[in-house]
Amino acid sequence: MSKSLAALIGGVAGAITLVGIIVLFVWFCLFYNRSITRNSETSSSDPSLRGLNVGTELSRRGGAPLSPNQREARHFVLEELSVATKNFSDVNLIGVGKFGEVYKGLLHDGMIVAIKKRPAAPSQEFIKEVCYLSSIRHRHVVSLLGYCQENGQQMLVYEYIPNGSVSSHIYGASQLSGEKLEFKHRLSIALGAAKGLAHLHVLNPPLVHKEFTTENVLVDENFIAKVADAGLRNLLSRIDTAGPSSQMVAHDIFLDPEVRGFGRFSEKSDVYSFGVFLLELVSGREAAGSQFSESDQRVVDWVQNYRDTSDIAVIIDRRLSTGFTIEGMKEFIQLAVRCVNPSSERRPFMNYVVAELDRILEKEMSLTTVMGEGTPIVTLGSHLFTALR
Structure with a gap:
């Protein structure tokens, strides 16, 4: 009797085990089918995109895969x-x-x-x-x-960015009124552009703009600055088998001297281009122009020889004759000088540039805040131009 009971128990245990295996097998099949269905629902109907796993592509770049949406x-x-x-x-x-x-x-x-x-x-x-x-x-x-x-x-x-390029507003055909050209406005534009460029640099891997110019900084209806054409040069170089052309290279004046010499772009080459952008903002003129001094130096050439801060009025836009502090203007130009240093190792990173611009803007806002009917607390900028009038 005990043998029969043991056989019965053994048979029952075997049956339960078999049922468990079958259940697990069915569950696996259903799960696998659902997984395939989910993947097919998130794939593109565009034939040109079939077989393209963008998450995998980005992982090979070093970045984290994107979410499905x-x-x-x-x-x-x-x-x-x-x-x-x-x-x-x-x-x-x-x-x-x-x-x-x-x-x-x-x-x-x-x-x-x-x-x-x-x-x-x-x-x-x-x-x-x-x-x-x-x-x-x-x-x-x-x-x-x-x-x-x-x-x-x-x-x-x-x-679409409605107010177009910063270049058109500071020296182009659609220059704004003096109110929009105040130093605080230009500082705010510079800070926004710096934040955009800094964001590209902290991506994994970093995205070097390679084409950063004043023309590629756009402003929206609230004059919020946005960096345009990020990665466009990479896109062109990937699909143009003929190699780089003159149209694919930023204006020579914005190009890092080390890039011209060795052809290697980096975050620091973007910093150099950003420094030229700052100089155009403060001067209100194209950096390649020859109207910066009596010796017809380009603005970057002038900055490379920059020593005495008492000479900063030479390049400052005359429309900025009031509404800023001398100290703030000096710090702004000194930052630009650091950005266009011929040696990339001596240039700051964009995160540092963002912090400095934020500090200068905050100080300028506190010292030149309008009280009542447009009476500024400080308009020390006019002192810079007294000797030139």
Whole structure:
């Protein structure tokens, strides 16, 4: 009887084990199928993107994989962009850049965008780079929204920044009134641009702009500065087999001397370009111009020989004759001097530049705050120009 009971128990245990194995097998199959379904739902319907795992691509770059809702740039169809720009009408043409013509467009959902268009064959590398760049989101960086590749055209769709380039406001055709050109406004623009550039540098791996110029700093309706064309040179170099052209290199005056000599870009080469940008902000003139001194020195040449702070009035924009402190202006120019040091090792990192600009702006705001009907507490800047009048 005991033997029969033992056999019965053994049989029951075996049956339970078998059932458990079957349950585990069924559960595994169902889980696997659900996993495949989830992956198919997050993949793109765009044939050109099939087989592209952007998370894997970014991991190979050294960055963390993106969340599922960030893994793909928006794929626009040509018809939608054609309608948005009235068939790429000249009326909607707002400029020509390194990528090609730039159009202002109104999407069917009411969003206003800037569309960059150029003739080019479809490219998987183009899509990969766009997916990476469109994942970058920061208040002070112009967002890349998506792309289009149709009919022998490649297009980049960006958020539209209504007030255009800083260069047009400080020395271009659309210069602003004296009120918008106050030193505090320029400091605020510089700080915003510095934050945008610093954000690119702290990405993993760091994204070096390589094309930072005053023209690539845009301002929105509230005059919040945003860095444009981040990574554009990388995108062009990845899809242009002919190699770098003169259109792919920033204006020579913004280019780090070490880049010209050795061809190696780095975060410090962006710092040099940013220093030139600061000098254009403070002078109100193009850095390549020859109107900075009686000896016709370019502004960067003048700064390289900069020693005596009593001479800073030579390059300061005459429209800044009031509304700033001498100390604040000196500190601003000294920061620019450090940024354009010929030796990259002696230049600061962008995080330091951000901290310094923030400090200078806070001090200027506290010392030149308007009280009542436009009466400033301090307008020491006018003293700089007394001897020149």
